[in-house]
Amino acid sequence: MAPIRSPIAFSEAVSKKARPDKAAWVHFYEDDYRFTRFWINPERYLDRLAANGGVISPDHSLYRVLDYPRAVGVAVHVFKPDSRRRSKSRDAA
Known part of the structure; x- marks a missing residue:
């Protein structure tokens, strides 16, 4: 190595x-x-x-604990790896 x-x-x-x-x-x-x-x-x-x-x-999760505008919170959620995985599986169904 x-x-x-x-x-x-x-x-x-x-x-x-x-x-x-x-x-x-x-x-x-x-x-x-x-x-x-x-x-x-x-x-x-x-x-x-x-x-x-x-x-x-x-990880876009840096903003989770901060008080940012709603749009930033939505963007953080969309870019979380788990939500991307769920979105792809929902599209396939």
Whole structure:
């Protein structure tokens, strides 16, 4: 197993300049707008992410405990992995 290096941000990992690095893990600890494209079409990025050492799960849940406008709460719910899974299974039924 390769030694683990500093994690790299999703936006860096999928940029055209990035080279896969088996010693680096990809993280999503950056502004939500930088990885919304991943939530919309995850299949597009799976091969690119798999070429790295690992992936730290994305989570839009940061706003759960804060008092933000209703629209932000709705967006947080929509982008939660569980709700995406439920929506897909509901569409298939």
